[in-house]
Amino acid sequence: MADPEPTSDRLLFLPLSAADAEEMVHVLSAETLYTFTGGTPPTLDELRARYIRQAAGRSPDGTQEWRNWILRRKPAAKAIGYVQATIMDEGRRAEVAWVIGTPWQGQGYASEAAKALLIWLRATGVTTVQAHIHPAHTASATVARNAGLLPTAQFQRRRATLATLLHPAPGTFPPLTSEWQGPPPLQAEGLSPMRPPGRTSPGATQTPRP
Template sequence: MTRVSLTPLTVADADEMVDVLSGDDLYAFIGGSAPTLDGLRALYTRQVVGRSPDGQAEWRNWIIRRVADGQAVGHVQATITERGRRAEIACVVGVGWQRRGYATEATQTMIALLFARGVDRIVAHVHPGNAASAAVAVRTGLTPTDRFDDGERLWERKRG
C-alpha cells in the first residue's frame, strides 16, 4: 500500500513546509537552521524554475504528502546533470514524521521516476554520522562508495 505521494513543488507549499522544516534537530547533519517563511518562499521561487542559472543542471523538487490526509511531511529533490544521465538526490522528512518509513518510500518513488526518465546513475551525499540517512540509502538500493565530498560519503545506484 502506498502511503505517500510526491507532488511537484510550488511556491505556495512554503506556507505548510515552514512548520515541517522547523525542528532544530533536523539540521544536525545537513547544517543550517530552520527557514523563515519569507526565506522558504524565496528558495522555492528559485527552485520552481527547474534549472540552474547557467542551465547546466535540471532541478526536480517534490513535496512528500501522506496519501491518507494530504499532510506534507517533507520533500525530496534531484539535481540532474550530465545531459540527464546523473542525478544527485536528497530527502528531508520533518522531525514529527520521522521513523515511519516515509523517507524510504518517497526516495524509492523518486528513484523510479528518475530511472523512467532516463537517468542512469543516482548519487546521494550522506554524513558519516547520519545512521538514519544511511539506512534509507541501503533500503533504496544505494551502496556506499569510497569517495567523500565535503565530509560526506557518496552513495550510488546505477540503473539496471
C-alpha cells in the same frame, strides 16, 4: 515512459510551488533536522524565496534540471517533507535528497520516498544517482540502503561536511549507478538527502554549482 511524477503507496509527490512555503515552514522547523547539515530552520520569507527559485525548474545557465516535490501523506494530503533531484549531464546523472519532518520520522516514509524517486529517475533515463550523507548520519545511511544504495570507499568534503558516495546494491537497479551525499549540493542548503531533504534533509535552495 516514466510517470509524470514519482508515486508510492502512502505518499503523494506534488511539484513544489511558492504556495507550499506556508505549510512547509512548520515541517522544517525542528532544529534537529540540521544537526548534520548545519544551518537553522528557514523563516517563511526565506523558504518562500527559495521555493520561487527552485520552482523555476532549471539553473540559470540551463545545465541543471531542478525537480522538487512536496511529500504529502495520503489520503489527507498533509505535507510531511520533500524530495528533490538535480539532473545534469544531459539527463544522465542526478543528485538527490529527501527530508521528512520530525513528527513523521521512523515510519518508513523516507525510504518509501527515496525508492520511488530512484525508480522514477531510472525510468527517465538517468544512469547515475548521487546523494551526499554525513558519515555519522546512520539514519540517512539506513534510508539509502533501503533504497538500494551501497557506500563506496570515496569521501568528499562539501561545505565542511564529509560525504560518502554510494552505488546501487546489486540486483536493485542493474543498469543504474547511485551515490548519495550529505546536504544536497545543488538544490538544497542546510539539509542533506538522507537526513530526515533528504535532500532525508531540511530546507533546500537550488543554486548552481560554484
